[in-house]
Amino acid sequence: MDKTWAEVTCEIPAAMIDLLADFLVELSGNGVSIDNLELDTFSLDTMDEAPVKTVRAYFTPDDELEEKLAALNRFIQEHAPAYGDAAPAPPTVTTLREEDWATGWRQHFAPTRIGRKLVIKPTWEPFSPEPGDLVIELDPGMAFGTGTHPTTRLCLEALEKLGTAGDVLDVGTGSGILAMAAVKLGAQRVVGTDIDPDAVAVARENCAMNGVTAELVTTPLADIPGQFSVVLANILAEDLVRMAADLTAKVAPGGFLILSGILVERESYVIDGFVSTGLTLAETTREGEWSCLLYQAGQ
Numbered sequence: 001m002d003k004t005w006a007e008v009t010c011e012i013p014a015a016m017i018d019l020l021a022d023f024l025v026e027l028s029g030n031g032v033s034i035d036n037l038e039l040d041t042f043s044l045d046t047m048d049e050a051p052v053k054t055v056r057a058y059f060t061p062d063d064e065l066e067e068k069l070a071a072l073n074r075f076i077q078e079h080a081p082a083y084g085d086a087a088p089a090p091p092t093v094t095t096l097r098e099e100d101w102a103t104g105w106r107q108h109f110a111p112t113r114i115g116r117k118l119v120i121k122p123t124w125e126p127f128s129p130e131p132g133d134l135v136i137e138l139d140p141g142m143a144f145g146t147g148t149h150p151t152t153r154l155c156l157e158a159l160e161k162l163g164t165a166g167d168v169l170d171v172g173t174g175s176g177i178l179a180m181a182a183v184k185l186g187a188q189r190v191v192g193t194d195i196d197p198d199a200v201a202v203a204r205e206n207c208a209m210n211g212v213t214a215e216l217v218t219t220p221l222a223d224i225p226g227q228f229s230v231v232l233a234n235i236l237a238e239d240l241v242r243m244a245a246d247l248t249a250k251v252a253p254g255g256f257l258i259l260s261g262i263l264v265e266r267e268s269y270v271i272d273g274f275v276s277t278g279l280t281l282a283e284t285t286r287e288g289e290w291s292c293l294l295y296q297a298g299q
């Protein structure tokens, strides 16, 4: 008999996307898709204006599906009112055949423009770049970092604004998305490190697919030699604070440190954790519940 999937569709307030997506990934063990991340319709401005978003998750129909759907409905009913939806609709379920799932899942991903020049494009999508566009090909679903998460987007925007004429260090490289963007934006030398060897393997494949050269390693941060004009770290707030001295030591005089992965409510915790480093907080950018801090080292 053909294998089938249960496609579960949730209509939720836009500001609740991250919360629900995390819950769904945990519950289903699969990735999720979010509508309206298309190139033409998505921008940070329109995201705030769009009141409702569609999030889809994919479950294998098994004995636990009913239970999981009930847990999902409870989660939505409990949390959506805090985001302004007093009467959230329960999720709907459609059964998909394996072959429809394989193509149906893909249809929810489209090329996404981030900042002015960067475009993240799924490998299967045709795309005609504008002059000056820097296109990164990336398939969702392997390592963290497909450009759809606000913490990644905030880093990419910061990186594009800074320009990357010198050397760049990407701490917690995941899919390698930030490392690849740094190369495309003109960095001379890019080093990406991750504690997860699988992520490094994926990042290497992605770099090869995009024809970019970066040094991708599992070397612990403290053991990476040299200093860099830009250091990026999109990891958890607690890790950023724990690694504050090592991250700072890697920033060249006058260079920049971009910190992401910080919930807005944890922003002051991270800022406090970097006070003793001597770096200057140059800019704070936010998207939804996520915050990104840009620090600069003295000359």
Ligand SMILES: C[S@@+](CC[C@H](N)C(=O)[O-])C[C@H]1O[C@@H](n2cnc3c(N)ncnc32)[C@H](O)[C@@H]1O
Residues within 6 Å of the ligand: 144, 145, 146, 147, 151, 152, 155, 171, 172, 173, 174, 175, 176, 177, 178, 193, 194, 195, 196, 199, 221, 234, 235, 239, 261
């Ligand atoms: C949120 S993902 C970021 C991926 C990508 N850089 C992006 O911006 O989308 C965080 C990554 O950091 C890695 N990581 C966590 N702690 C780390 C550490 N102490 N040193 C290096 N990598 C770390 C994780 O394995 C994961 O791949």
